Amino acid sequence: MSSSPSRTSLLLQTLRSGRELSVRDELELVIRLAVPAALAQVSYILMQYIDASMVGHLGAADSAAVGLVSTTLWLFYGIGGASIMGFSVQTAHRIGAEDFDAARSIVRQAFTTVMTFSAVLAAAGFLISSHLPVWLGGDPSIAGNASDYFLMMALFLPATFFGWLAGALLRATGDMKTPSYLGILMCILNCFFNFFLIFPTTTYTLFGLSLTVPGADLGIIGAAVGTGIAETIVGAIVLWMLVVRSPFLSLVGRSGSFIPQAAVLRRAFSIASPVAAERILMCGAQILSTAIVAPLGIVAIAAHTLGITAESLCYMPGYGIGDAASTLVGQSVGAKRLDLAKRIAYKCVGAGMVVMTVMGVVLYFAAPLLMGIMTDVPEVIELGTKVLRIEAWAEPMFAAAIVSYSAFIGTGDTLIPAVMYLSSMWVVRLTLAWFLAPVYGLVGVWSAMCAELIVRGGIFLMRLKSGIWLQKLTKKT
Structure with a gap:
């Protein structure tokens, strides 16, 4: 005798069949998909922590x-x-x-x-x-x-x-x-x-x-x-x-x-190529960011590197919720339920912002502890704590950018979001960091990072609300 379908399976079946989902059902579906995905992201970061510790x-x-x-x-x-x-x-x-x-x-x-x-x-x-x-x-x-x-x-x-x-x-x-x-x-x-x-x-x-x-x-x-x-x-x-x-x-x-098949490959290329280009250019941005930090000295380099590792625990749940958004929006698009795709995207972005706001508060108060776990050098702990507390203010808008981007990917809309992502990184973050680093040191670099994430979240929320990411699909249907 086969087992009965899970609650998640029943909700997804309702989504695909065209039957109505209540607001409660939509929220439940987001939570049921987001929680395990977020746990997976956190476990991956913990693996990186442990790897770094063993090699260290x-x-x-x-x-x-x-x-x-x-x-x-x-x-x-x-x-x-x-x-x-x-x-x-x-x-x-x-x-x-x-x-x-x-x-x-x-x-x-x-x-x-x-x-x-x-x-x-x-x-x-x-x-x-x-x-x-x-x-x-x-x-x-x-x-x-x-x-x-x-x-x-x-x-x-x-x-x-x-x-x-x-x-x-x-x-x-x-x-x-x-x-x-x-x-x-x-x-x-x-x-x-x-x-x-x-x-x-x-x-x-x-x-x-x-x-x-x-x-x-x-x-x-x-x-x-x-x-x-x-x-x-x-x-x-x-x-x-x-x-x-x-x-x-x-x-x-x-x-x-x-x-x-040619049609499948063309579609895969159209989705993947902007993301691949974005990630290639992002590596270039990371290299340039490292070059900006390098002249600031050993303490700044160590605080910067360890601070990035510590912050990752805060934003990984956002990527997990983003995975849920991509799946739910993608299936809604396949079912030709574009209004549902937009509602699901809003709920996922809202959930991501709430979770990462809480994580930002944790980051602010736990910054000394997180830095102390990874190093026993007082100067590094002090500077790392200072920059992490700056970054904590950006977590809600960072969530908006992460989850919105994932929702856009669920529709196959990757080109414009990739351009937005890169423009924000190269024009706002790196430019600000270049000017602020000589005056304010690592605090200036992380202030630039915080400002850029707030700007990035803002432009992604504007695109999400505009509905432009669904317009091509509307014409097709």
Whole structure:
């Protein structure tokens, strides 16, 4: 006997069928999808915290080696994530239209395209790995380790992207729990593998008892391998859940072509290319921002780097709510319910602003504690606390930008939002930081960041309210 559908499934079925949803139903749907997605985002950040802490215990040189190539890795991840988005949005539209055969066809084409693309990126990573630390101006003493770390992470890109693809496709169906819970599992596995691969065999004494724990003593290479193995294991499980267990996208017992179709590829490219360009230019903006901070001294650099890590705990719930917005808006568009898409977008943005306002208050008062967890240098803690408290004021509008952007993506509207995002970053933040840094130091840089996030949130709210992002769809319907 099959189990009865969950409350979330019933609400999504109501959305797709064209039946009316009450205001309470819409809010419940947002909460049911947003909570697990937000938990997944927070678990991912915790994994980064733990990784940074483990590598940090190896010494400054190893931390510097990882930091040297991290921006390039983010670039690779950003491009790969954009390519996945091009297929997940189309899948959400087909699911919303209850055209499940077409949705499965898009899934097959996504497998072929992402497999090919990830292999190309992995090959590119292999080819540039030995040269990258030199190109980035890294010290010769860390170049070897940086090169090996980057190479190992690049070789795991196909496994990483397949896990991301399967998770994105499941979220497109409205299943937020499966990829979210498996994301938490990956965090646990990553810690487990890293512990045994990074450090040497060590004997610990507790209450007079000695325990010898084996270790591979691979250093930062162990960190890369541990993360890669964890992502591969969890990615395989997510893929199995998609291909075998998903009631909407299961491919078992269903034949179909894996050869990409021109129309699907064109649509994927039109969605993904603005996002990919935005992420490429964002990496450039991050590099320029680092160049602005670098002359301010070691204390400022440390406070800036650790402050960014500390702040990430505040905005990750916003990205989780954004995932929910993208799925719900996408399915509403597929069901040709544009009024519902707009109402859902408003509710998601409102929820994001409320949650991140609370997180901003927490950030303001907990700033000294957060900085103290990551460093014991009083000057860094003091300066980091000061800039985090500046940034806390921007969290509500940062949420508005994050969730609005995700709602626009749910319709396939990515070009203009990407231009807005980049214009705000390059014109407002970097220009202000350039002028304020020599006078006010790191406080000036973070004041520029705060001002830019408020401006960005404002222009995204204006676009959301205008309804321009739905106009093309209105003409089509």
